[in-house]
Amino acid sequence: MEYIxxxxxxxxxxxxxxxxxxxxxxxxxxxxxxxxGRRRPQGAARVLLKVIDYAPDVVGKALHV
Structure with missing residues (x-):
């Protein structure tokens, strides 16, 4: 599993x-x-973190940050 x-x-x-x-x-x-480092994100949290990492500006706009 890839490190996040x-x-x-x-x-x-x-x-x-x-x-x-x-x-x-x-x-x-x-x-x-x-x-x-005591736990690793899994499931939907892992996917969301990868999206946030890939496109923080888009996620920020979507959430009005």
Whole structure:
């Protein structure tokens, strides 16, 4: 499974962990575990993170960020 750098994806939006987790519907605890490498995103969260990483400007526009 390909590594996803959740911290760098979050920083593309210049958001805190709390803000990012609220914006994308993830729990803060899960986000922290992803960033610390204790867990890996799976399923729909993994897909969403890949889309956010690929096109942060499009996702930002869609969510009015």
């Amino acid at each position: 750098d959740v911290t760098s994806i979050r920083k593309k939006f210049d958001l805190s962990q709390s803000e990012f987790s609220k914006m994308f519907g993830s729990s803060l605890r899960i986000l922290q575990q992803w960033e610390q």
